[in-house]
Amino acid sequence: MGKRQNSKRILVGFGEVAGYFANLYDGFVALNQNVGYINNINFTFEYNYDRSINHNFLNKYIDFCKKYRNQPNSFRKFIYHLYSSLILLFVSIRYDVFILGCNSTLLGYWDYRILRFLNKKIIYISLGSDSRPPFLNGKYKDDSKNNRFDIDQVIAETRVVSEKIKFFEKYVDIFINYPQHAHFHSKSFINGMNIGFPTRKVLIPDSPKKNGKAIKILHAPSRPNAKGTHFFRNLISELRIEGISIDFIELVNKTNQEVLSEIRRVDIVLDELYSDLPLGGLGTEAAMYGVPVVVGGYYADLVQEETNSGLIAPSMYLRPDLVKDGLRKLCLDSELRRKVGKDLLSFVSNQWRIDVVAQKYLDIIDDNYDPNWLFDPKDLKYIHGWGLSTYELKSNLSSIVNHVGGLSNLCLTNKSLIEKIRSLEEHDFLYYSSSDRYESLIEND
Numbered sequence: 001m002g003k004r005q006n007s008k009r010i011l012v013g014f015g016e017v018a019g020y021f022a023n024l025y026d027g028f029v030a031l032n033q034n035v036g037y038i039n040n041i042n043f044t045f046e047y048n049y050d051r052s053i054n055h056n057f058l059n060k061y062i063d064f065c066k067k068y069r070n071q072p073n074s075f076r077k078f079i080y081h082l083y084s085s086l087i088l089l090f091v092s093i094r095y096d097v098f099i100l101g102c103n104s105t106l107l108g109y110w111d112y113r114i115l116r117f118l119n120k121k122i123i124y125i126s127l128g129s130d131s132r133p134p135f136l137n138g139k140y141k142d143d144s145k146n147n148r149f150d151i152d153q154v155i156a157e158t159r160v161v162s163e164k165i166k167f168f169e170k171y172v173d174i175f176i177n178y179p180q181h182a183h184f185h186s187k188s189f190i191n192g193m194n195i196g197f198p199t200r201k202v203l204i205p206d207s208p209k210k211n212g213k214a215i216k217i218l219h220a221p222s223r224p225n226a227k228g229t230h231f232f233r234n235l236i237s238e239l240r241i242e243g244i245s246i247d248f249i250e251l252v253n254k255t256n257q258e259v260l261s262e263i264r265r266v267d268i269v270l271d272e273l274y275s276d277l278p279l280g281g282l283g284t285e286a287a288m289y290g291v292p293v294v295v296g297g298y299y300a301d302l303v304q305e306e307t308n309s310g311l312i313a314p315s316m317y318l319r320p321d322l323v324k325d326g327l328r329k330l331c332l333d334s335e336l337r338r339k340v341g342k343d344l345l346s347f348v349s350n351q352w353r354i355d356v357v358a359q360k361y362l363d364i365i366d367d368n369y370d371p372n373w374l375f376d377p378k379d380l381k382y383i384h385g386w387g388l389s390t391y392e393l394k395s396n397l398s399s400i401v402n403h404v405g406g407l408s409n410l411c412l413t414n415k416s417l418i419e420k421i422r423s424l425e426e427h428d429f430l431y432y433s434s435s436d437r438y439e440s441l442i443e444n445d
Contacts, residue, residue, distance in 0.1 A: 008121075008365055011095040013038030014111075015104030017127050018281030019047035019256065023198035024099065027358030029053050036095060038087070040065040040106065047256055055094075061087050081107070092118055097365055101125035101176075103164070112171040123364060124168050125176040125192065128386065131165055132181035134158045135400055135410065138274060138387020141225035149392075151399050155409045162411035174364060177375075179306055180276035180299055181386065183417060185377040190364065193307040194373045197279070198357040199348045202288045213245050215331045216266040220251040220259050220282055226387030228273025228296065228320075235324050244331050256285075263289050267337060268330050271295045273320055276386045278303060279313035279344075287348045292316065292330055292340035296323040298384035306375075311351060314343040320389070383420055397421055 012025040016039040028035035029050050037054050039062050051059050064083060068076045084106045091098075098115055101124055105111055115122055129139060134157040141147050165184040169175060175189040182189060217236070221227040229250070236248045249266065251259055259282070263269065269286035275297040283293040293315040300317045318326045330337050350356070363369045385393060400409050401421070412418050 008097045009034045009036075009095045010097045010099060010365070011036045011038065011091050012099045013040070013104060014100055014106055015039055015041045015102055016047055017102045018197075018284075020125075020127060020198060020281075021099075021101070022047045022049040023200055023354050024358060024361065025049050025054075026200065027198050027354030027356075028361075030355040031358050031362070033358070033362075036091065038062065038091070038106075040069060040084070041104065057090060058087070088114065092120070095120070097121045097123070099123045099125070099361060100172075101130070102127055103130040109167065112167075116171045121174075121365065122172040123174045123176065123361070124172040125195075126178070126181070127192075128178075128181060131161065131177055131184065132386060133183050133410070133412075134161060135396055136181070136183070136383065136385025136388065136393070138226035138385065138392070139223055141387065142223035147225055149396050149399070151403050154396075155400060155403065155405070158409065158411050176364075178277070179375055179380055180382050182375070182377055183380060183383075183412060183414065186413065188374045188376050190369070190373045191307070191375040193303075194311055194370070195360050196311065196352040196357050197281070197284050197348075198354045199284050199288060199352040200354055201349060214247040215245065215268065216247045216249065217268045217270050217327075217331075218249045218251070218262055218266040218286075219270045220254065220262070221272070222253060223387070224252060226274075227271075231273055232270055235327065238324070239328060239331065242328070244328070246331065260285055260289075263291055266291060268327070269293045270327065271315075272297070272387075273323065274298070274384075274387050274389065275317075276382070276384070278317040279315045283313070283315055283344075284348060284352070287313070287315075287341075287344035290341040290345040292337050293344060294318070294323060294327050294330065296320040298390070299382055302382055306381075308372075313352075314340070314347055316340055377414060378416070380414060380417060381420075383417060 010028055010033055012021050012028070012035060016022060021039065022037065025035055025037040026049055036058050037049055038058055061083060069080055088106045088111050092115065098120055100122065112122065129137060134154045140149055140154070144150055144153065162184045169185070169187050176192050176195060177185065177189045178192045219229065219232055221229050236246055240246055249262060251262060263286050269283060269291050271280060271283045271293055273296040275295050276299045278295060279287065279293065283295060286293050295315050295317045296319065297317060298319060300319050303312055303317070316326045316330065330340070360369070384390065401407055403409060407418060407422065410421065
């Protein structure tokens, strides 16, 4: 793709999720754009970006946030807020377009109001938990006290998230989200499935020799309970009993470089059990190295209907009850592993390459994007969420709806979604599979 210089000056930030914003920034750099990058939160996985192109003032701010933002020292907190105010003043003068997302902010969301007042163009992208209804979010299994579903907490968080969506719909010019977690939207948005996940092209060195006959399978969860780690351990044990030799490798909350190093050594990446995406951050990294990826998720039955087939990542994306069969096939068929890995590499190299995705954003900035990218929230169908079995989903929804406030606790205005939830009965749940039952046993331990 040829490079072109856009007259707009672009700022990407203010936070980071799975390397999305750092990669998008580098995509704009590859297209020779006047672009800046800020990350003032989430440094756990140490995603890199081209510091040499970014303004030095922004680089110093990122370094300061990495070192001091979460320090309890009140003076440092004061310095942080003062520094952030100066950064906001600086970027307000220097940039015209702001591509922000995932609850990122410099000054408690006043920055959005200020940027809107200054007539800056704001594009907001949600990648999951910042817009997903908390009652459809399994992250509580790792993040909450005792890993339990707290009804009052979830109801309170649901109100907060729904209000934030209203806020962003009011103050941003363009909202990019995924239908899988856009239940609080009242206005049409750009379907993020049509944009893709900006992915760096990597120079693949010779892979380390895979000694022995064992199939090496990597699972690297950031939230083990929500991503089905317990179930995967059980699944691997069952396949071993069948006679399949498997070397199962778990990496929990490791740096991005550590995970990438291990990906090169494995035959298969086993990602998540209840994902609402065919390919997430870990899977994308595996795809860059031509490693096949197995992903479970109930959205597997809707993805073809809601997204152009040419833009769906060709992972082995399966309903949770079919994950074991799919993994077994990959373990037993080296040619199938090669094909899935090759198809994934081709997909991310062509459809999700950083400059390709950045070019789509330039088209959005210029209001020159495909109108078919727009998604009307009235057309939403998916209610299975992320990180949850259908067993857990029904139990959680029943608890909320039967709590004081009833259906209003869900903060939904989409009548068809409300009716779907209202009519749910245990026997109506599709795919009440062995994985669901296994998760319910864990919950009751």
